[in-house]
Amino acid sequence: MKAIIYRDNGAPGVLELVDREVPVPGPGEVRVRVAVSGVNPTDWKTRSGATNPKQFPEVTPHLDGAGVIDAVGAGVDPGRVGERVWVFMAAAGRPTGTAAEFTVVPAGRAAPLPAAAGFDLGASLGVPALTAHRALTVAEGGPSRLHPGALDGKVVLAAGGAGAVGHAAIQLARWAGATVISTVSGPAKAALATAAGAHHVVNYRAGDPAAAIRAIAPDGVDIVAEVALGANLALDLAVLRTRGTIATYANDGAKPVELDVRQNMMLNTRFQFLVLYTVGEQALAAAAEDVTAAVEAGALPVGEEHGLPLVRFPLSRSADAHQAVEDGTVGKVLVDVA
Missing domain, CATH: 3.90.180.10 (Medium-chain alcohol dehydrogenases, catalytic domain)
Incomplete structure (x- = not known):
C-alpha cells in the first residue's frame, strides 16, 4: 500500500x-x-x-x-x-x-x-467536531450530550467562526437549539460563518464588538467556544453572563493570558481548557455518537x-x-x- x-x-x-x-x-x-x-x-x-x-x-x-x-x-x-x-x-x-x-x-x-x-x-x-462538542457540553447546568433542544434558550459565541472548529461549533450549537453568535475578522469570513448557520456575525475588528454582542444578548453569553484566549479574553469577559463558561481549545496568536482574578470571581467564570488527547474515552465516545446523529440529521x-x-x-x-x-x-x- x-x-x-x-x-x-x-x-x-x-x-x-x-x-x-x-x-x-x-x-x-x-x-x-x-x-x-x-x-x-x-x-x-x-x-x-x-x-x-x-x-x-x-x-x-x-x-x-x-x-x-x-x-x-x-x-x-x-x-x-x-x-x-x-x-x-x-x-x-x-x-x-x-x-x-x-x-x-x-x-x-x-x-x-x-x-x-x-x-x-x-x-x-474528527478533531473539529469532537472539539466543538466538548466546548458546548462543559457549562455549569448545561447538557453533557447534544441533541435537538439540548441548548434551547442558550446563547453561544463561536469565536473564529470561519475556522474548522468554529464552523463545527456553529453547526452543532444551532442543531442543539442555541442562538449562535460568531466573531470574525472581516466580510469574507463573515460570509462563511453566516453560511455555516450563525444567527448573528460580529466583526471584532470594527466598532464596538462587545456592544454589538450585548445588543443581541442583553443578559450575556452562556458559552464561548474560544480559539484565541489571550487575544479575545477581554471581549469574552465583557459579554459573558454570570456563571458563564469560556471553553478554550487554542490560543491562536499566542498572546499571553492575563486574568483579573476579582473580575472573574464576581462573574463566577468557568474556564474549561480542552484537548482531545486527554479528554477521556467516555467523552470521546459520547461526542462521536452525538456527531454521528447530527450528520444523520444533515446538520x-x-x-x-x-x-x-x-x-x-x-x-x-x-x-x-x-x-x-x-x-x-x-x-x-x-x-x-x-
Missing part, C-alpha cells in the same frame, strides 16, 4: 511517500481502506515536534479520515466489514494515522458514516456553500497539505487517498 511517513520531526519536507505492507487488525481493531484523510493543525504540530517529540521510529500522520472497513480483528463484529466510517484520533498514541491507503484503529475510533454523507464530510469531522454539511471551503491535495502532495494548514489556509484541508 502507499503511505506517507516521517522518521524525524521537522518541516513538511520530512514527509515521504513509501510502499508499506497492508496492516493486519489486532484484537478489538478494524482496518479501514481510507478514501479521504483530513489534516488538522495538531497534525503538523506533532510532525514538527512543536508539541511533543516523536514517539515512534516511523510515523504515518493524520488523526482523521473516512473510508470503508475491510477487515476486523478478534472480538469485533464481522458484520462491520463493508461499513462506511469516519475515523478519529487514529494516530493518537499510535504510529499509524490516516495518511495511507489502509489504517488500523481501535473499533471505537471508526464511527458509522450515515449513508447520505460523503467521505469529504467524514474526513472533516454538519461542508463545502464553501456551507461555510467550510474544502482544499484538496493528492496523497503524494501531503507535504503541501501540511504547509497549507500551517500557513492558515481558510477551510478544511483534505488529502485524497483512494
Whole structure:
C-alpha cells in the first residue's frame, strides 16, 4: 500500500511517500481502506515536534479520515466489514494515522458514516467536531450530550467562526437549539460563518464588538467556544453572563493570558481548557455518537456553500497539505487517498 511517513520531526519536507505492507487488525481493531484523510493543525504540530517529540521510529500522520472497513480483528463484529466510517484520533498514541491507503484503529475510533454523507464530510469531522462538542457540553447546568433542544434558550459565541472548529461549533450549537453568535475578522469570513448557520456575525475588528454582542444578548453569553484566549479574553469577559463558561481549545496568536482574578470571581467564570488527547474515552465516545446523529440529521454539511471551503491535495502532495494548514489556509484541508 502507499503511505506517507516521517522518521524525524521537522518541516513538511520530512514527509515521504513509501510502499508499506497492508496492516493486519489486532484484537478489538478494524482496518479501514481510507478514501479521504483530513489534516488538522495538531497534525503538523506533532510532525514538527512543536508539541511533543516523536514517539515512534516511523510515523504515518493524520488523526482523521473516512473510508470503508475491510477487515476486523478478534472480538469485533464481522458484520462491520463493508461499513462506511469516519475515523478519529487514529494516530493518537499510535504510529499509524490516516495518511495511507489502509489504517488500523481501535473499533471505537471508526464511527458509522450515515449513508447520505460523503467521505469529504467524514474526513472533516474528527478533531473539529469532537472539539466543538466538548466546548458546548462543559457549562455549569448545561447538557453533557447534544441533541435537538439540548441548548434551547442558550446563547453561544463561536469565536473564529470561519475556522474548522468554529464552523463545527456553529453547526452543532444551532442543531442543539442555541442562538449562535460568531466573531470574525472581516466580510469574507463573515460570509462563511453566516453560511455555516450563525444567527448573528460580529466583526471584532470594527466598532464596538462587545456592544454589538450585548445588543443581541442583553443578559450575556452562556458559552464561548474560544480559539484565541489571550487575544479575545477581554471581549469574552465583557459579554459573558454570570456563571458563564469560556471553553478554550487554542490560543491562536499566542498572546499571553492575563486574568483579573476579582473580575472573574464576581462573574463566577468557568474556564474549561480542552484537548482531545486527554479528554477521556467516555467523552470521546459520547461526542462521536452525538456527531454521528447530527450528520444523520444533515446538520454538519461542508463545502464553501456551507461555510467550510474544502482544499484538496493528492496523497503524494501531503507535504503541501501540511504547509497549507500551517500557513492558515481558510477551510478544511483534505488529502485524497483512494
